Amino acid sequence: MAEAVTDVLAQVRRWREAGKGVALATVVGTWGSSPCQAGSHLAVSEDSGFMGSVSGGCIEGAVVTEALQVIADGRPRQLEFGVTDEMAWSIGLACGGKVQIYVERVE
Amino acid sequence: MKRDHLEQILAAQAQKRPIALATRLADGGQSLYDGATCTGAVALSAEQLAEAHGLLVAGRSASLAASRGAIFLRSYAPPAKLVVIGAVHIAQFLAPMAALAGFEVIVIDPRRAFATEARFPGVTLVTEWPGPALARIGLNDHTAVVTLTHDPKLDDPALCAALQSPVFYIGALGSARTHAKRIERLREHGLAELAPRIHAPVGLDLGGRAAAEIAVSVLAQVIQERYRRAPR
Numbered sequence: 001m002a003e004a005v006t007d008v009l010a011q012v013r014r015w016r017e018a019g020k021g022v023a024l025a026t027v028v029g030t031w032g033s034s035p036c037q038a039g040s041h042l043a044v045s046e047d048s049g050f051m052g053s054v055s056g057g058c059i060e061g062a063v064v065t066e067a068l069q070v071i072a073d074g075r076p077r078q079l080e081f082g083v084t085d086e087m088a089w090s091i092g093l094a095c096g097g098k099v100q101i102y103v104e105r106v107e
Numbered sequence: 108m109k110r111d112h113l114e115q116i117l118a119a120q121a122q123k124r125p126i127a128l129a130t131r132l133a134d135g136g137q138s139l140y141d142g143a144t145c146t147g148a149v150a151l152s153a154e155q156l157a158e159a160h161g162l163l164v165a166g167r168s169a170s171l172a173a174s175r176g177a178i179f180l181r182s183y184a185p186p187a188k189l190v191v192i193g194a195v196h197i198a199q200f201l202a203p204m205a206a207l208a209g210f211e212v213i214v215i216d217p218r219r220a221f222a223t224e225a226r227f228p229g230v231t232l233v234t235e236w237p238g239p240a241l242a243r244i245g246l247n248d249h250t251a252v253v254t255l256t257h258d259p260k261l262d263d264p265a266l267c268a269a270l271q272s273p274v275f276y277i278g279a280l281g282s283a284r285t286h287a288k289r290i291e292r293l294r295e296h297g298l299a300e301l302a303p304r305i306h307a308p309v310g311l312d313l314g315g316r317a318a319a320e321i322a323v324s325v326l327a328q329v330i331q332e333r334y335r336r337a338p339r
Binding site for chain 2: 009010012026028029037038078104106107
């Protein structure tokens with residue numbers, strides 16, 4: 001089959017080849033009923049395009065916002081989302097799980 | 108992530124080689140691990156390498172316990188393989204569905220009228236007989252085999268090969284009556300005792316009869332068997 005449009009790393013390469021800044025978010029830890037398993041990727045381009053998933057949709061918006069910062073300053077960072085998060089009622093996980101995400105710039 | 112690492116991961120995926128990226132979360136240092144050697148800014152201890160090896164073989168990503176969570180290993184395992192015998196109507200639905208679900212799909216049918224690019228756009232087609240074709244493709248424990256032709260000349264050699272291999276799933280289309288006759292034929296090859304490995308009638312019982320619905324039931328059963336054997 002042809003390369004799937006859902007192939008996140010292939011999309012990262014296409015963005016980089018187009019000269020766009022790209023950040024890659026990866027689920028590095030989960031607790032409870034988090035929908036995405038460890039290793040799940042969300043790639044973000046400097047113009048806010050994104051591909052992949054780290055939560056099934058609950059926190060993608062917040063991760064994209066952080067990823068844009070990572071593209072800008074190049075500093076990798078770790079994010080944590082869950083019901084105990086102070087912003088839980090706005091960007092937390094409805095499933096009650098907790099997820100730890102690592103965001104890095106693709107050089 | 109270094110651009111070079113990205114390219115090496117994509118190259119390994121294209122060549123169906125397992126590869127993993129180890130990331131030290133505190134400072135972003137990274138190394139590639141191919142199952143034998145680890146190259147890059149992060150040096151793994153013998154204990155960490157052993158753990159990484161186990162994860163890579165299982166196709167799992169996790170923080171290395173031997174690093175107390177300081178190093179995350181992202182495994183990029185080659186996709187599981189689904190080999191379909193019979194370029195028939197159901198296969199036209201099963202092949203693209205399985206590809207979307209992440210399987211590498213190969214359809215075998217020596218009948219060239221069936222195995223055409225027009226009927227299977229973008230699908231890997233093999234027009235050899237199932238016996239030699241499967242011997243060449245290789246059947247391992249990341250492979251599933253499904254026979255769909257209803258024709259013993261085509262299905263039986265594939266089932267014989269699959270039964271004598273470590274494939275994680277074997278399914279054969281056909282009624283319970285057809286399967287009873289099939290087992291009698293397998294008995295002649297001395298393989299009747301292995302016949303319980305064959306899922307027949309094939310697929311989970313979802314109640315659907317349309318080709319697309321049968322394809323869903325077969326794919327669902329393949330996925331179920333895959334994770335029944337693997338750690339969750």
